[in-house]
Amino acid sequence: MEFTKMHGAGNDYVYVDARAMPEHDWGQLSQAISDRHFGVGSDGLILVMDSDVADLKMRMFNVDGSEGEMCGNGIRCFAKYAIERGIVPRSVGEVTIDTMAGVRTVVPRYDGSEINAARVSMGKPRFAPSDIPVNLDPAISLNRQTIINYAIHPGDFRLFLTFVSMGNPHAVTFIDQPVEEFPLHNIGPLVERHPIFPKRVNFEVVNIRDDGNLDARVWERGSGETMACGTGACAIGVASRLLGHTGDRVAVHLPGGTLTIDWDGTDEVYLEGPAGRGF
Numbered sequence: 001m002e003f004t005k006m007h008g009a010g011n012d013y014v015y016v017d018a019r020a021m022p023e024h025d026w027g028q029l030s031q032a033i034s035d036r037h038f039g040v041g042s043d044g045l046i047l048v049m050d051s052d053v054a055d056l057k058m059r060m061f062n063v064d065g066s067e068g069e070m071c072g073n074g075i076r077c078f079a080k081y082a083i084e085r086g087i088v089p090r091s092v093g094e095v096t097i098d099t100m101a102g103v104r105t106v107v108p109r110y111d112g113s114e115i116n117a118a119r120v121s122m123g124k125p126r127f128a129p130s131d132i133p134v135n136l137d138p139a140i141s142l143n144r145q146t147i148i149n150y151a152i153h154p155g156d157f158r159l160f161l162t163f164v165s166m167g168n169p170h171a172v173t174f175i176d177q178p179v180e181e182f183p184l185h186n187i188g189p190l191v192e193r194h195p196i197f198p199k200r201v202n203f204e205v206v207n208i209r210d211d212g213n214l215d216a217r218v219w220e221r222g223s224g225e226t227m228a229c230g231t232g233a234c235a236i237g238v239a240s241r242l243l244g245h246t247g248d249r250v251a252v253h254l255p256g257g258t259l260t261i262d263w264d265g266t267d268e269v270y271l272e273g274p275a276g277r278g279f
């Protein structure tokens with residue numbers, strides 16, 4: 001099986017052109033191929049597939065074999081893959097990609113002839129408990145369209161979560177403790193699998209550096225801590241603007257790199273960041 005390894009800010013995936021391949025147990029393949037000792041090693045598997053509503057279709061699977069509705073870092077590399085292999089003509093200047101979260105448009109950025117970054121329209125964020133999804137006491141969630149600062153007590157911690165869906169579920173918390181000191185590997189699984197999340201959740205811890213910069217780490221649903229998370233950075237930028245910490249544009253600094261988020265408070269979220277080969 002031919003594959004290509006690429007990463008967006010260190011969030012690395014194995015890409016397989018599955019357009020002419022028979023149906024597989026892709027989840028099982030993702031578990032095997034993602035293993036960093038017995039497999040290729042990655043944060044998951046991304047498939048290139050034909051689409052009748054966009055240039056191509058993307059399916060993505062986490063390390064544990066679960067399928068994610070959207071992958072913001074992966075979709076930038078996906079567009080790079082499609083153009084550099086001539087699947088989509090370079091002259092078009094953008095790639096439309098069908099995902100479980102909907103059709104997304106990716107505009108590549110060039111360094112000479114090489115694509116080294118991209119800007120993605122990531123759709124509108126959603127906040128209603130049923131859209132996340134999150135199951136809360138009706139006394140809290142009934143007729144509430146946005147849930148901010150919802151308290152949970154994982155381990156010895158008391159965290160205040162803001163819920164954002166980017167097609168996949170996110171729980172964002174802003175903390176004073178430096179994110180690099182936060183016990184993410186202990187607390188992350190407790191939040192990911194908290195009983196209020198029927199589909200589990202991606203969990204983000206954030207420090208506010210100033211009104212244009214945030215420092216964050218992400219515990220991803222189905223993959224654990226990653227060096228960066230594109231949909232997570234979108235959820236962080238959206239939650240931060242909702243809570244009045246930052247404005248329409250914010251730089252989210254993650255261990256693997258910086259992602260820029262634009263959101264005017266009503267329309268689509270735009271994500272810009274690197275797209276590179278993983279050597």
Ligand SMILES: N[C@H](CCC[C@H](N)C(=O)O)C(=O)O
Pocket residue numbers: 011062067068069070071072073074168169202220221222223226228229230231232
């Ligand atoms: N773990 C995520 C999918 C990957 C998202 C992330 N790698 C990104 O760049 O958006 C989920 O199950 O919702």
